[in-house]
Amino acid sequence: MTTIVAGGATGTPTAARRTRRGVWHAILRNRKAMVGAFLFVLFCLLAAFPRLFVPWQHGDPRTVGATPLQHPSGKHWLGTTGLGQDVYAELIYSTRESLLIALIAGLGATVLSVLIGVSAAYLGGGADDALSMLTDIFLVLPTFPLIIVLATYAGKGNLTVIIVVLIVTGWSYGARQMRAQALSLRNREFLESARVRGERSSYIIIFEVLPTMTSLILANFLGAALYAVLTAAGLQFLGLGDPNSLSWGTMLYWAQNQGALVNGLPAWALSPGLAVALLGVAFALLNYAFDEISNPALRPVRRRRVRAHS
Amino acid sequence: MRFLLRRLGFFVLTLWAAMTLNFFIPRLMPGSPEQALRDRFSKGGQIVTTAQMRRVLEEFGFDPNKNIVIQYLEYLKSMVTGHWGVSIGSSLGTPVTTLIGHALPWTLGLVGIATILAFIIGTLIGTIAGWRRGGLVDGIVPPVFVVTSALPYFWVALLFISLFAMGNHPWLPNDFNYDQGLHPGFNPTFIGSVLKHGILPAGTILITAVGGWILTMRNNMITTLAEDYVRMARAKGIPNRKIMVGYAARNAFLPNLSGFAMSLGFVIAGTILVEYVFNYPGLGYMFYNATVSTDFPLLQALFLLVTLAVLICVLLCDFAVFLLDPRARAKG
Secondary structure, eight states: OHHHHHTTTOOSOOOOOOOHHHHHHHHHHOHHHHHHHHHHHHHHHHHHOHHHHOTTOOSOTTOOOSOTTOOSOSSSTTOBOTTOOBHHHHHHHHHHHHHHHHHHHHHHHHHHHHHHHHHHHHHOHHHHHHHHHHHHHHHHSOHHHHHHHHHHHTOTTOHHHHHHHHHHHHSHHHHHHHHHHHHHHTTOHHHHHHHHTTOOHHHIIIIIIHHHTHHHHHHHHHHHHHHHHHHHHHHHHTTOSOTTSOSHHHHHHHHHHTTTTTTTOHHHHHHHHHHHHHHHHHHHHHHHHHHHHHOGGGSSOOOOOOOOOO | OHHHHHHHHHHHHHHHHHHHHHHHHHHHSSSOHHHHHHHHHHHTTOOOOHHHHHHHHHHHTOOTTSOHHHHHHHHHHHHHTTOOOBOOSSSTTOBHHHHHHHHHHHHIIIIIHHHHHHHHHHHHHHHHHHHSTTSHHHHHHHHHHHHHHTSOHHHHHHHHHHHHSOSSSOSSOOSSSSOTTSOOSSSHHHHHHHHHHHHHHHHHHHHHHHHHHHHHHHHHHHHHHTSHHHHHHHHTTOOHHHIIIIIIIHHHHHHHHHHHHHHHHHTTTTTHHHHHHTTOOSHHHHHHHHHHTTOHHHHHHHHHHHHHHHHHHHHHHHHHHHHHOHHHHHHO
């Protein structure tokens, strides 16, 4: 819910083209962007090279140990699970799946929303009406219950199902924004000139329209990825994921089922959720920072200049 | 008038889409519901006669001998007329409407109040943060609430439980809606118990939901404050407070209204995870239980109910915008 709302600030799309150097400069100067980027890079490293961070755990972090339900100690930094697995090792090794779900589902949803939003705006007429109606319907359908219904019927525990479901339910908000921005671009001169040059529609959409929408597309991807992280973790926490997979949501599921809190092991119960939260925060910070960069009105205070009309 | 008619059309169409999804999802998925039912019953150690089985399946709208189109039409008819079938889960045979009736007040009370509070508080803080650009509030608000709005609901819930509801003398209870030893009634002990059990779940929702409202309201305020009519009001020497509330906030608030309407609709389902963590016997918890016991009729009824709630709220919001915003009237 909040993800739907949080991105909605870009009221009027600003299609100002910036030079690449300007964007980098803006990112480097924006503290939110830096913190978000740092967290994101950290999680990417964890996902790519988990072994570097758990040097003593060369095999499967799920190996059943002899000492279950340990409190955090020098040997087990975050304690052990009910089966004696090391929580810290599990946490690090789980990064990969959680991050992959977020990136793939975020990417899929973004591609879908660009396809539908931009074609609706570009085609116009009846096609626009139909696609807009479809978008609105998906926007209003309650997603989390729909996801649960779908995941229940489609067989619990299938990762592909979860990703597909996240994509199907996650594209609509972005599509609406894409359509709005593409509509505002439709009658600009540079598109007119491309049309007069006799370019094909596909060429115009890919090489003329999409580049001007980069910042919106990026913001959408971040929003969709945030939504995917939170929702996937929620689904797995409810037990709709694969109980044998290594991911944060599954860890939470087991922690809840084996009574981590009741047994006085908050480190085990809370650390996977903290990881989810941090990854979510990384996406949210980047998203908000891009919002600030692409919409100068929202930037932290500076002397107000005369607003330049693009 | 055309505007309102369009919205009504959208209402009917979306409801139809939700019902159709409800009808086709179980039929498109692998495995027959009849087999699933049989498995379920044999797992529970119950002996089911063929007649009972047929009755349950009929309630569910399944009849392998009938044409799927006829099944679909009959299903639509029974949904519209309120025959939503009987539960095939833990409370076998109870009409799902009865089950929902028991859980609905708890969810409405807890999540509804929390959502409305979050919206009001968020809008107020957002208004102030946007008005005092670069002030103390504006310096703290955006970073803090970008973070809180990205926290998973259930994690905040778990955090609260471990902070406030663990140990030998917990400050607050961590499950159910009231002390199970009490009898429901209008007496101080019972009401106190209900309130005490509501604090943690409501706090969870408040903390995770308020951030989104603050940020959008702040950003809307900033955009609105750059409008010419605000400058005009300033030039006329209208008191600041009046500009903030009557000129800027009033207009900045409008785009948020539809978001609020949707979140009110999602009240019924958006907090499945919170109710699950706190074992709060509302609709969300029921939804979870329906999944665990693959109680298809209950699941479908709940899904339909949530869609209906969202749609009604969105429709009401459209009417409200129609009344509040002359531009919407002119456009229609």
